[in-house]
Amino acid sequence: MKDGFRQSMAWLHTWTGLVLGWLLYFIFVTGTLGYLDTEIDRWMQPELPPAADNMTPTRAVTLGHDWLQANVASAKEWNILVPSDRNIPQLRLYWRDTDNERDSVNLDAAGEPVAARDTGGGQRLYRMHWQLHYLPGWFTGWLISIATFVMFVAMVTGVITHKKIFKDFFTFRPYKGQRSWLDAHNALSVLSLPFQLMITYSGLVFMMFLCMPLLISAFYGGGEAAEESFFDEVFLEEPEVTPSGEPAALVDLAPLIAQAEARWGAGRISHVGIKQPGDANARVHVNGLYSAGPLRTSPGMTFDGVTGELLHERAASGTVARNTRDVFLGLHEGMFAGPLLRFFYLLSSVMGTAMIATGLILWTVKRRQKLDSKGEGAALGVALVERLNVGTVVGLNIAVAVYFLANRLIPADFEGRADWEVHAMFLAWAAMLIHAGLRSPAQGWREQCVIAAVAFCAVPVVNALTTERHLVHSLAMGDWVFAGFDLAMIATGLTAAAVAFYLRGKPAEQPAGSRRAANRRRDASVSARP
Amino acid sequence: MAVTSRLLAATLGGYALSVVAGVVAGYGLSVARPDAVLVGMMFSFVVYTGAFLWAFSTRSATRAWLGLMLPTLLLAGPAWWITQGGFA
Numbered sequence: 001m002k003d004g005f006r007q008s009m010a011w012l013h014t015w016t017g018l019v020l021g022w023l024l025y026f027i028f029v030t031g032t033l034g035y036l037d038t039e040i041d042r043w044m045q046p047e048l049p050p051a052a053d054n055m056t057p058t059r060a061v062t063l064g065h066d067w068l069q070a071n072v073a074s075a076k077e078w079n080i081l082v083p084s085d086r087n088i089p090q091l092r093l094y095w096r097d098t099d100n101e102r103d104s105v106n107l108d109a110a111g112e113p114v115a116a117r118d119t120g121g122g123q124r125l126y127r128m129h130w131q132l133h134y135l136p137g138w139f140t141g142w143l144i145s146i147a148t149f150v151m152f153v154a155m156v157t158g159v160i161t162h163k164k165i166f167k168d169f170f171t172f173r174p175y176k177g178q179r180s181w182l183d184a185h186n187a188l189s190v191l192s193l194p195f196q197l198m199i200t201y202s203g204l205v206f207m208m209f210l211c212m213p214l215l216i217s218a219f220y221g222g223g224e225a226a227e228e229s230f231f232d233e234v235f236l237e238e239p240e241v242t243p244s245g246e247p248a249a250l251v252d253l254a255p256l257i258a259q260a261e262a263r264w265g266a267g268r269i270s271h272v273g274i275k276q277p278g279d280a281n282a283r284v285h286v287n288g289l290y291s292a293g294p295l296r297t298s299p300g301m302t303f304d305g306v307t308g309e310l311l312h313e314r315a316a317s318g319t320v321a322r323n324t325r326d327v328f329l330g331l332h333e334g335m336f337a338g339p340l341l342r343f344f345y346l347l348s349s350v351m352g353t354a355m356i357a358t359g360l361i362l363w364t365v366k367r368r369q370k371l372d373s374k375g376e377g378a379a380l381g382v383a384l385v386e387r388l389n390v391g392t393v394v395g396l397n398i399a400v401a402v403y404f405l406a407n408r409l410i411p412a413d414f415e416g417r418a419d420w421e422v423h424a425m426f427l428a429w430a431a432m433l434i435h436a437g438l439r440s441p442a443q444g445w446r447e448q449c450v451i452a453a454v455a456f457c458a459v460p461v462v463n464a465l466t467t468e469r470h471l472v473h474s475l476a477m478g479d480w481v482f483a484g485f486d487l488a489m490i491a492t493g494l495t496a497a498a499v500a501f502y503l504r505g506k507p508a509e510q511p512a513g514s515r516r517a518a519n520r521r522r523d524a525s526v527s528a529r530p
Numbered sequence: 531m532a533v534t535s536r537l538l539a540a541t542l543g544g545y546a547l548s549v550v551a552g553v554v555a556g557y558g559l560s561v562a563r564p565d566a567v568l569v570g571m572m573f574s575f576v577v578y579t580g581a582f583l584w585a586f587s588t589r590s591a592t593r594a595w596l597g598l599m600l601p602t603l604l605l606a607g608p609a610w611w612i613t614q615g616g617f618a
Contacts, residue, residue, distance in 0.1 A: 008586050008587040009583065011586070012583070012586045149575070149579075152575070152579055153583070156579055157583065204575045205575075208572070209571075212549070212552065212574055215549065215553060215556065215567050215571050216567055217613075218549075218553045218556075219566050219612075219613070319565050320565070321564075321565035321566075321568040321572075324572065328572075
């Protein structure tokens with residue numbers, strides 16, 4: 001459509017990137033935080049004891065079973081999450097009662113329930129990565145699918161657009177306005193390209209059952225029953241067992257756990273599910289670790305809940321096609337990653353976040369220079385994008401800090417406090433968007449960096465004032481989850497302060513650009529870190 | 531106007547092509563029915579991306595449509611045959 005293939009691809013890159021850029025930025029920020037989901041969970045429930053992942057599965061299941069039997073014996077289904085590694089730090093029970101309502105409790109090492117504040121925690125923040133918030137599920141599913149696909153198109157066209165992809169590795173020309181932004185955008189994208197391609201394509205793989213339903217119909221026929229039979233075949237689901245209505249005592253669980261551990265290795269159990277406990281048709285499902293490797297699946301065993309007979313065994317590894325899918329999902333989530341690899345996951349996703357931020361800013365800087373050289377004022381489109389950039393690139397991060405502050409400041413007995421944490425986050429974002437709309441872009445960048453500095457530095461202070469687990473205490477105890485969280489907040493706040501200081505006294509009409517390239521890039525990346 | 535036409539070609543035409551190509555590739559590369567669905571889906575995204583690039587790189591919007599509709603029609607026959615019991 002333009003002259004030449006590369007020009008067409010550059011055009012496509014520019015516009016696909018712009019149209020959904022802010023949504024993609026939100027997805028990348030919440031996704032980055034998702035790599036620290038259980039750490040954030042732990043910080044957001046300071047009442048819970050430190051991780052209990054040295055508890056043996058047998059001990060955890062015994063404690064869990066005793067509590068469930070004593071307190072919710074009539075439930076339809078019991079589940080015991082075994083504290084096995086970083087992904088499951090606490091002994092946690094959840095169940096469904098006869099009305100199918102789900103409830104849960106955490107137990108300490110003695111098997112006593114621990115009262116903790118109601119919170120969405122890191123999990124709710126992480127779920128926004130693909131569920132967003134306030135929107136109906138079907139709509140969100142399609143919106144995320146489209147955004148992911150648009151991201152993939154933007155990645156591929158971005159690569160095609162580059163003539164000198166290798167040279168871009170080593171090119172950074174600071175203090176040169178538009179060119180600096182372009183260099184920053186290129187360097188971030190090229191250095192982390194394999195990660196960004198993997199994360200975007202595997203994102204599509206996550207959404208494929210939703211956005212490519214016709215392929216199921218093509219092989220299984222239309223309708224819900226056909227879809228069910230497809231899922232049963234792919235995931236080797238066993239047929240649901242209905243309760244018999246005859247009471248029968250549940251089998252002793254310890255020998256079943258021992259049998260599973262003998263198969264998969266000591267301690268390698270993450271979940272035990274008991275269907276219709278106390279019924280003659282009870283079933284016990286024992287699942288291995290999901291996080292043993294990049295294959296996102298776990299081995300499983302199903303036992304008769306009365307006799308203890310092994311009815312069914314499921315291997316973690318499936319067909320080549322199934323394994324391909326599971327590896328993409330496993331690479332995307334990185335649940336298997338230890339501290340070092342987790343650090344690189346974080347670094348790569350922060351670079352992805354900064355890639356989107358620099359791309360959005362580049363769009364405005366380019367057009368602003370053209371407008372200024374013609375002596376024209378701001379065109380409406382450019383002015384709008386400039387303000388959305390301020391209110392999202394900085395504003396969304398302020399909203400995340402507010403989410404953490406709300407966790408500490410909303411009273412523990414406040415009705416619906418977990419929902420209000422989220423409302424506080426989105427109200428803060430809305431306020432930042434309004435602020436950005438009322439100020440010139442240069443003022444907006446500077447002032448929101450000041451707000452971000454205050455908000456992030458306030459998090460450890462408020463934590464110290466409202467809980468016993470302040471930074472000095474955490475450091476003395478060697479509690480690196482709490483200390484790391486507080487230190488990351490301080491580092492993010494100080495970086496925002498440094499950027500604000502750098503931006504001081506710039507003429508108000510000058511667009512955010514030129515001399516600020518390096519700093520803005522750093523700001524965008526650091527503020528995405530929790 | 532031309533951009534709208536290309537956008538429709540990319541989204542709708544590209545989707546149609548990726549579905550029929552996914553069905554044929556899934557069938558061709560798999561020995562079992564559930565695998566065919568998984569392979570077809572994972573393959574379809576690659577086709578969809580290619581279709582998107584095609585729709586915005588041709589000299590005219592008409593060529594964009596033609597270049598997507600011809601392979602779709604060509605693959606629709608085999609795809610139809612597969613849906614009528616390729617694995618039965």
